[in-house]
Amino acid sequence: MTTLRPADAGDSESILLLTRSEPLFTPEEVETVEELLTDYLTSPDHNGYSFLVAEDGGRLLGFACFGPRPLTKGTFDLYWLCVASSARRQGVGRALVTRAEDEVRKQRGRLMVIETSGRPEYSATRAFYERLGYTMAAAVPEFYGPGDDLILYTRKVTP
Amino acid sequence: MTTLRPADAGDSESILLLTRSEPLFTPEEVETVEELLTDYLTSPDHNGYSFLVAEDGGRLLGFACFGPRPLTKGTFDLYWLCVASSARRQGVGRALVTRAEDEVRKQRGRLMVIETSGRPEYSATRAFYERLGYTMAAAVPEFYGPGDDLILYTRKVTP
Numbered sequence: 001m002t003t004l005r006p007a008d009a010g011d012s013e014s015i016l017l018l019t020r021s022e023p024l025f026t027p028e029e030v031e032t033v034e035e036l037l038t039d040y041l042t043s044p045d046h047n048g049y050s051f052l053v054a055e056d057g058g059r060l061l062g063f064a065c066f067g068p069r070p071l072t073k074g075t076f077d078l079y080w081l082c083v084a085s086s087a088r089r090q091g092v093g094r095a096l097v098t099r100a101e102d103e104v105r106k107q108r109g110r111l112m113v114i115e116t117s118g119r120p121e122y123s124a125t126r127a128f129y130e131r132l133g134y135t136m137a138a139a140v141p142e143f144y145g146p147g148d149d150l151i152l153y154t155r156k157v158t159p
Numbered sequence: 160m161t162t163l164r165p166a167d168a169g170d171s172e173s174i175l176l177l178t179r180s181e182p183l184f185t186p187e188e189v190e191t192v193e194e195l196l197t198d199y200l201t202s203p204d205h206n207g208y209s210f211l212v213a214e215d216g217g218r219l220l221g222f223a224c225f226g227p228r229p230l231t232k233g234t235f236d237l238y239w240l241c242v243a244s245s246a247r248r249q250g251v252g253r254a255l256v257t258r259a260e261d262e263v264r265k266q267r268g269r270l271m272v273i274e275t276s277g278r279p280e281y282s283a284t285r286a287f288y289e290r291l292g293y294t295m296a297a298a299v300p301e302f303y304g305p306g307d308d309l310i311l312y313t314r315k316v317t318p
Binding site: 026028029070073074113138140141142144148154 | 301
């Protein structure tokens with residue numbers, strides 16, 4: 001049975017292993033997840049970031065990282081979402097996003113923002129967010145790099 | 160005569176005074192400028208940020224802050240631009256943006272991004288960027304807060 005809970009220090013190693021095994025992530029992206037995770041685990045207020053994990057009998061199935069967007073009122077970013085390849089198509093990603101939205105609502109958030117890539121490798125990712133009710137609010141050509149557009153999704157999370 | 164140059168520790172006080180006197184900036188925004196300026200002045204690599212100042216005979220007319228956007232290839236953000244109210248309509252803002260673009264080009268940047276607000280108070284700001292050749296690439300409703308849209312401008316800076 002899948003359990004969702006906030007990440008703790010004991011999850012650190014398996015979160016990093018999962019991140020490093022995701023072929024879509026660049027080395028710079030892996031490093032960013034590592035930095036955010038260290039911040040989350042070592043700062044008393046988690047530097048504003050939250051990590052959630054999904055696990056089954058002690059095995060990490062996936063994680064989500066989200067937090068308030070600086071200089072906004074009530075806008076949160078879903079910064080990272082990763083599900084183990086062996087655990088896909090079982091609702092783990094959906095459960096993580098739904099739980100993150102619940103947490104944002106508790107923190108009086110209004111809007112969840114997800115920034116992802118327009119590259120073909122991310123088409124399944126984009127379809128996934130669209131199934132969850134996210135709307136493409138912007139597409140910025142060449143934002144991430146040549147031939148790599150930013151696709152920005154939003155979803156209202158107010159009750 | 161207006162001189163443009165990288166900011167140094169001697170500019171710190173006048174940059175902060177100018178920032179605090181800008182009615183469009185919220186207290187949280189002023190605090191963010193202070194943090195970036197401290198990073199810029201105290202880190203050997205300026206944490207990636209650059210501050211430029213425009214001055215005339217030792218008087219600060221304005222400043223710009225820009226830097227690479229994390230997790231992109233060659234995209235830079237113009238994070239902050241501020242011109243003293245007494246020095247407006249004299250080309251100071253345009254000179255700062257042009258110089259920032261030159262610096263980005265030297266750092267092999269491709270794209271300059273400017274994020275600003277869709278509120279009526281920012282209409283002169285938006286018109287200014289449009290005059291400088293910036294194109295509105297995205298408008299995200301309610302991004303900054305209720306009734307406060309994100310307007311994202313981009314301009315290619317490749318030669």
